Each structure stands twice: as C-alpha cells, then as structure tokens.
Amino acid sequence: MGTKLLARYPWASSPFIVAAPMRVMSGPALALGVSSAGGLGFIGPGVKTQKTHEDLEETLTLIRKQPTETPALQSLFPSTSSLLPVGVGFQLWGDDIDVAVAAIEKYKPCAAWLFAPRDGSQEYDAWSRRIRGASPETQIWIQIGTLKEAKQLLQISEKPDVVVVQGAESGGHGRSEDGMGLMSLFPEVADAMEKSHIPLIAAGGIADSRGVAATLCLGASGVAMGTRFLASTEARISKGYQDEIVRATDGATSTKRTLLYNHLRGTFGWPEGYSPRTIINKSFHEHQAGTPFEELKKRHDESSKLGDAGWGQEGRLATYAGASIGLIPDVRSAKSIVHSIQQDTLERIRSLG
Amino acid sequence: MGTKLLARYPWASSPFIVAAPMRVMSGPALALGVSSAGGLGFIGPGVKTQKTHEDLEETLTLIRKQPTETPALQSLFPSTSSLLPVGVGFQLWGDDIDVAVAAIEKYKPCAAWLFAPRDGSQEYDAWSRRIRGASPETQIWIQIGTLKEAKQLLQISEKPDVVVVQGAESGGHGRSEDGMGLMSLFPEVADAMEKSHIPLIAAGGIADSRGVAATLCLGASGVAMGTRFLASTEARISKGYQDEIVRATDGATSTKRTLLYNHLRGTFGWPEGYSPRTIINKSFHEHQAGTPFEELKKRHDESSKLGDAGWGQEGRLATYAGASIGLIPDVRSAKSIVHSIQQDTLERIRSLG
Numbered sequence: 001m002g003t004k005l006l007a008r009y010p011w012a013s014s015p016f017i018v019a020a021p022m023r024v025m026s027g028p029a030l031a032l033g034v035s036s037a038g039g040l041g042f043i044g045p046g047v048k049t050q051k052t053h054e055d056l057e058e059t060l061t062l063i064r065k066q067p068t069e070t071p072a073l074q075s076l077f078p079s080t081s082s083l084l085p086v087g088v089g090f091q092l093w094g095d096d097i098d099v100a101v102a103a104i105e106k107y108k109p110c111a112a113w114l115f116a117p118r119d120g121s122q123e124y125d126a127w128s129r130r131i132r133g134a135s136p137e138t139q140i141w142i143q144i145g146t147l148k149e150a151k152q153l154l155q156i157s158e159k160p161d162v163v164v165v166q167g168a169e170s171g172g173h174g175r176s177e178d179g180m181g182l183m184s185l186f187p188e189v190a191d192a193m194e195k196s197h198i199p200l201i202a203a204g205g206i207a208d209s210r211g212v213a214a215t216l217c218l219g220a221s222g223v224a225m226g227t228r229f230l231a232s233t234e235a236r237i238s239k240g241y242q243d244e245i246v247r248a249t250d251g252a253t254s255t256k257r258t259l260l261y262n263h264l265r266g267t268f269g270w271p272e273g274y275s276p277r278t279i280i281n282k283s284f285h286e287h288q289a290g291t292p293f294e295e296l297k298k299r300h301d302e303s304s305k306l307g308d309a310g311w312g313q314e315g316r317l318a319t320y321a322g323a324s325i326g327l328i329p330d331v332r333s334a335k336s337i338v339h340s341i342q343q344d345t346l347e348r349i350r351s352l353g
Numbered sequence: 354m355g356t357k358l359l360a361r362y363p364w365a366s367s368p369f370i371v372a373a374p375m376r377v378m379s380g381p382a383l384a385l386g387v388s389s390a391g392g393l394g395f396i397g398p399g400v401k402t403q404k405t406h407e408d409l410e411e412t413l414t415l416i417r418k419q420p421t422e423t424p425a426l427q428s429l430f431p432s433t434s435s436l437l438p439v440g441v442g443f444q445l446w447g448d449d450i451d452v453a454v455a456a457i458e459k460y461k462p463c464a465a466w467l468f469a470p471r472d473g474s475q476e477y478d479a480w481s482r483r484i485r486g487a488s489p490e491t492q493i494w495i496q497i498g499t500l501k502e503a504k505q506l507l508q509i510s511e512k513p514d515v516v517v518v519q520g521a522e523s524g525g526h527g528r529s530e531d532g533m534g535l536m537s538l539f540p541e542v543a544d545a546m547e548k549s550h551i552p553l554i555a556a557g558g559i560a561d562s563r564g565v566a567a568t569l570c571l572g573a574s575g576v577a578m579g580t581r582f583l584a585s586t587e588a589r590i591s592k593g594y595q596d597e598i599v600r601a602t603d604g605a606t607s608t609k610r611t612l613l614y615n616h617l618r619g620t621f622g623w624p625e626g627y628s629p630r631t632i633i634n635k636s637f638h639e640h641q642a643g644t645p646f647e648e649l650k651k652r653h654d655e656s657s658k659l660g661d662a663g664w665g666q667e668g669r670l671a672t673y674a675g676a677s678i679g680l681i682p683d684v685r686s687a688k689s690i691v692h693s694i695q696q697d698t699l700e701r702i703r704s705l706g
Binding site for chain 2: 146147148167168169175178179180181182183184185186187188190191204205206207208210211213214215216217218219249250251252253322323324326327348349350352353
C-alpha cells in the first residue's frame with residue numbers, strides 16, 4: 001500500500017514523510033523544502049482562502065527560479081508541468097469553496113487536504129466533486145480523528161485517495177472530547193477502513209524516527225508531522241514562537257487542548273468538538289485563576305505588541321504545538337529534518353528485524 | 354537492552370510480553386499461563402494484601418502439580434526452586450508493606466511491580482529496600498505515567514530494575530490530568546532516562562502485534578498488556594464483564610477516565626491524580642444527567658445482585674478497560690494470546706524491514 005501511494009508522488013521516497021498544512025505557518029518555502037527532500041509538503045490554509053492563490057503563485061515562482069536558486073527541484077520534480085509538487089490544505093468550515101477550487105484549477109497542486117467540515121462528512125463530497133472536476137489528478141486527502149468519522153467516510157460517494165488519522169497528541173485542531181491517543185485509535189480506524197484499501201497517514205505527536213517507525217508498525221502508509229516543521233528554517237513563524245517550540249518539554253503538562261487562545265486571537269466559529277493544543281503560558285494560567293476574558297484579551301493584545309517577547313512562559317500569545325514538543329531540540333532545514341528522520345527510521349526498523 | 358532484560362527471566366522469549374498485575378483479575382492461572390507461554394505474568398493486588406500470600410501459595414501448588422497437569426511448566430521453569438516464575442503487583446497507597454514483604458520472602462516471585470505511592474517517589478525506596486532485603490533476586494518494577502515521575506525515579510537511591518511507562522490509553526489506574534498518549538510520552542521519558550540504562554516497558558492501549566511492534570520502535574524493551582488478558586480464559590473475571598470487553602468498540606467514546614465506578618464500589622483513598630478507565634454504561638450516563646450519587650449507588654448495588662446482567666450497556670457495574678477494547682475480538686487462552694502476538698510482531702517487523 002505504501003509503495004502504491006508513493007507512486008502518486010514520484011519525487012517522494014520511503015518512509016513517506018508529510019508536512020501537515022499548518023494554518024499560515026506552512027508556506028511555499030516549507031512545502032517545497034519538504035517535497036524537494038523526498039517528502040510531501042502542504043501549504044496551510046491562509047487567514048483568507050485567497051491567500052492560497054498567492055502561496056501557490058509563489059510556489060510556482062520558486063520552482064521557475066530553478067535551476068539557479070533551487071537546483072534540487074529540477075531533478076526532483078520531472079512532472080511539474082502538470083502538477084505542483086506540493087499539496088494545499090483547507091479548513092472546510094472557514095474556507096471559500098469557489099476561491100479554493102479556482103486556485104486548484106489554476107495551479108494544480110498534487111493534493112488537497114480537507115478538514116473540519118461544518119455540516120459533517122457530506123460536505124467532503126461537495127468539495128471532492130468540485131476539486132476533481134477542476135483538477136482530476138489532484139489527490140483528495142481527508143483528515144479524521146475518530147472511529148465515527150472513519151465509518152462516515154465509508155458512506156460518502158466521493159471516496160478520498162488518502163485518509164489522515166490524527167491522534168489526540170496533535171497540536172493542530174483535533175477532536176476535543178472524543179479524541180484518543182494514536183496507539184489505540186490508529187489500529188481501530190485501520191480495521192474499520194481495511195476493506196476500502198484507502199492508504200492511511202498517521203498524525204499527532206510524532207516528531208522523530210521513533211514515532212515514524214512506530215506508526216508504520218501500526219499500519220500507516222506514511223506520517224504527517226506539524227510541530228517538528230514549526231522548528232524548521234523555512235516555517236513562516238515568529239522567532240519567539242519558534243523558540244518556545246524548541247525550549248518547551250513535557251508535552252503532557254506544558255500543553256493543553258483549549259479554545260482560549262483562539263478566542264484571544266479573535267478566532268471564533270470552529271465547528272463543535274474541535275480544539276487545538278497549545279503550549280500554555282500566562283494567559284492560560286490567569287484564565288485558570290479566574291481572570292475575566294475581557295481582561296485576558298486586553299493583556300493578550302498588549303502582549304502582541306511586544307514582538308517575540310509576547311511568547312514564552314512570561315508571554316501571553318498563542319503557541320499552538322503538539323505533545324511532541326519535548327522531542328524537538330533544534331531548528332533545522334526541512335531537508336535535514338526529512339532526510340535524518342527517513343534514515344533513522346530505516347535503521348531503527350532494520351535493527352529490530 | 355531487551356536481550357539483557359530477557360536473561361533475567363530465562364523462560365521468556367522475544368518480544369517480551371508482560372501481563373500487567375490487574376487487581377483481583379490477574380490470578381495465579383493467568384500469571385502462570387502467560388509465563389509458561391514465554392511471557393511474564395503478574396499476579397495483581399488483592400482486596401487485602403494477605404490475598405497475595407494465598408495467590409502465591411496457589412501458584413506454587415499449580416507448579417508442583419506438574420508434570421501431570423501442567424507439563425509445559427516443568428521444561429519452561431528450570432529455576433523454580435529459587436524464584437517463582439511470576440511477578441506480583443502492589444498498590445503502595447493501599448497495600449501493607451509488612452504483609453507484602455513477608456509474602457515475597459516466603460515465595461520469592463521473580464518480580465515485584467510497585468505503583469501508586471501515597472507520599473511520592475521516596476516511598477519506592479522504602480519498599481525496594483525491604484523487598485531486596487527479603488529476596489535479593491526479586492526484580493523491582495516501578496510503573497510511572499509522567500515525565501516528572503521519571504525524573505523523580507532518577508533521584509531515589511534504590512534504583513528500579515525495570516520501569517513501566519504507562520500511556521493515557523490505559524485501563525488500569527493512571528494519571529488523570531497529566532496523562533498523555535504513549536506516542537509522545539514514551540520517547541520523552543526514554544530520553545530522560547537514557548543514561549540510567551534501566552529497561553523500559555510500554556503499557557497502555559496495546560492489545561495486538563501492531564501496538565507491540567510500535568512500542569518496540571519507540572524504544573521499549575517489552576510490552577505490558579492488561580485489557581487483552583481480561584479476555585483470556587484464565588482471567589479471574591465475571592462472564593458479564595468479559596463479554597463487555599469483547600463486545601465494546603471505539604475506545605475513545607466507549608471508555609472514560611473517571612473515579613465514579615470506584616466510588617460506587619466503595620473504593621476510596623487512591624492518591625490524588627489517579628483514575629481508571631472504564632467502559633461507560635448507565636451509571637455514567639445517569640451521573641452525567643445529574644442523578645445524585647446516593648441514587649446511583651442504590652441502583653448500582655441492586656445491579657450487582659443481577660450477576661452477569663449487571664454489566665453491558667444496560668448495566669451499571671464497573672467495567673475497567675483500556676482504550677484498546679476495539680482491538681479485542683475474542684476470549685482466548687493466555688498461551689494463544691502470547692504466542693500469536695509474538696509471532697505476528699516478528700512478522701510485522703520483518704515485513705517492514
């Protein structure tokens with residue numbers, strides 16, 4: 001199954017490493033960096049869907065600049081004339097389907113990662129049909145986090161090409177109440193979806209070769225990482241935020257699933273049942289201590305004027321991150337991250353065998 | 354590290370499969386069944402510590418009955434004259450150290466699994482010193498569920514021989530607020546403990562070869578399972594309870610961490626910060642709906658007179674289980690469970706390599 005999946009992304013090598021579409025932070029440089037290293041990079045949703053157009057245009061520009069500036073791309077992307085060697089992610093509840101489909105039709109990213117519909121799994125049908133109509137070769141990826149969602153996917157008419165199974169360890173928005181660690185969740189979802197033969201990608205709490213090898217053992221055809229790529233040189237992220245990713249340890253106590261930081265940032269409207277994981281700081285502690293939201297919001301907004309000092313344990317800004325933060329010791333290039341994890345994973349599996 | 358660990362349990366084979374000491378339900382038949390299959394079975398804490406004496410005496414009787422009734426034991430346990438080929442578990446907050454140490458001195462189980470001290474990690478020192486004084490060859494196992502506990506273990510003077518790292522997917526009592534899925538927890542604990550060279554056993558949410566192979570990739574020297582062995586012919590468990598383990602699916606929504614069922618059963622006194630995972634039924638739903646505890650208790654106690662009908666979705670009795678319930682399709686012998694998981698794990702790792 002893994003081999004068949006890789007054939008759809010001819011530049012990619014095994015084990016299949018995917019950079020998840022992190023909102024705003026996964027831009028063209030990160031996505032291309034991961035793909036050109038033999039993985040698959042996704043561009044994240046923008047604050048507005050129109051941003052996806054700009055990001056895809058920038059991706060194309062970066063590729064066209066080869067071979068002078070990015071010589072690796074030329075040899076790695078033989079098929080760039082038809083499909084862009086990066087994927088693009090959409091949050092269905094917030095993104096504009098018309099703008100999204102127009103971007104896919106124009107730029108033909110190799111994959112579209114769909115997530116968080118407002119009205120349930122039927123919404124995937126509508127998006128998938130439109131996307132396939134606009135760019136038949138663009139692969140449809142759908143992210144789920146529960147067994148129930150897996151069973152619902154089996155009922156929709158436009159079957160996805162890939163399903164991402166996200167455990168409760170994840171940093172990106174995931175299931176709040178009905179989330180579960182990958183160790184139990186993944187095999188149960190895999191059993192439920194077995195007959196569909198849809199390849200599954202594991203996500204959530206994975207940041208090094210141990211997690212990659214482990215989820216391959218659970219039955220994954222590849223692994224999506226977010227937080228590890230926040231600590232990449234190519235991530236579109238503030239230094240203060242990135243420093244926190246490297247500094248923080250003990251994912252179980254340093255991070256919490258909470259909507260607080262969404263609300264402090266003015267982000268409302270996520271469908272019921274989703275929340276992100278965040279490295280907690282003063283905003284959270286004061287919230288726990290009973291400080292009213294209006295006061296927290298005021299302090300948060302003041303903090304946001306401090307630049308990088310707005311993050312950290314004395315800071316108040318949102319620091320979305322997965323429970324794997326303790327496994328990320330440094331900021332490195334996307335290429336270095338992908339290559340070292342691939343190599344270490346192969347060695348790990350070989351040494352066990 | 355795995356090989357060195359196995360040498361201490363000469364009947365055991367790789368991958369190292371351990372049956373966790375489940376209170377009351379892990380009796381001599383299950384523990385011996387697992388050990389005689391090439392794993393390591395633990396006898397669970399009893400309602401009173403004195404029960405451990407009875408269970409170890411019964412274990413000895415079972416072994417002495419060989420070769421007529423249990424011929425496999427004779428060949429597998431060459432060293433039964435010095436050490437019993439089963440371990441025994443204690444909940445430090447509730448068990449009587451004098452009674453426990455007397456049992457260990459008399460029966461010399463090969464391992465003692467210590468868990469849940471009332472007064473923090475120093476209590477492990479007191480227990481470990483007494484146990485080593487009474488039976489120097491008995492290996493000390495300590496179960497933890499957080500990075501903080503791992504760091505505390507590095508400070509105590511009596512170092513354990515084995516540390517069990519339990520993820521939030523577990524059924525047995527684990528960390529409530531600061532628990533985390535194994536996928537992120539295990540590697541971070543392993544990094545923190547690396548220099549101690551203490552072998553780590555993974556536990557929580559593992560029920561088949563996929564989880565075993567995955568946790569070996571995370572760095573575990575072996576795997577402890579509880580819930581899988583509840584669905585063994587040797588478990589000391591009511592049929593109604595066991596039927597629920599086989600029936601239930603969707604660990605994320607069918608199980609919850611809650612103290613409710615402890616309290617309904619009259620079990621109070623667990624140290625702060627621990628709770629078990631339970632398959633939810635009418636007691637939980639009515640608790641959520643606001644039914645007062647006294648009324649829930651009355652209904653629960655009536656339910657307990659129904660025998661096996663007290664369990665199930667229309668039942669009210671405690672059904673402690675891990676999030677792996679969806680991975681357990683049948684009741685089988687301990688031997689069949691251990692052998693098939695060992696074989697499947699080896700094949701899985703081979704096929705990935």
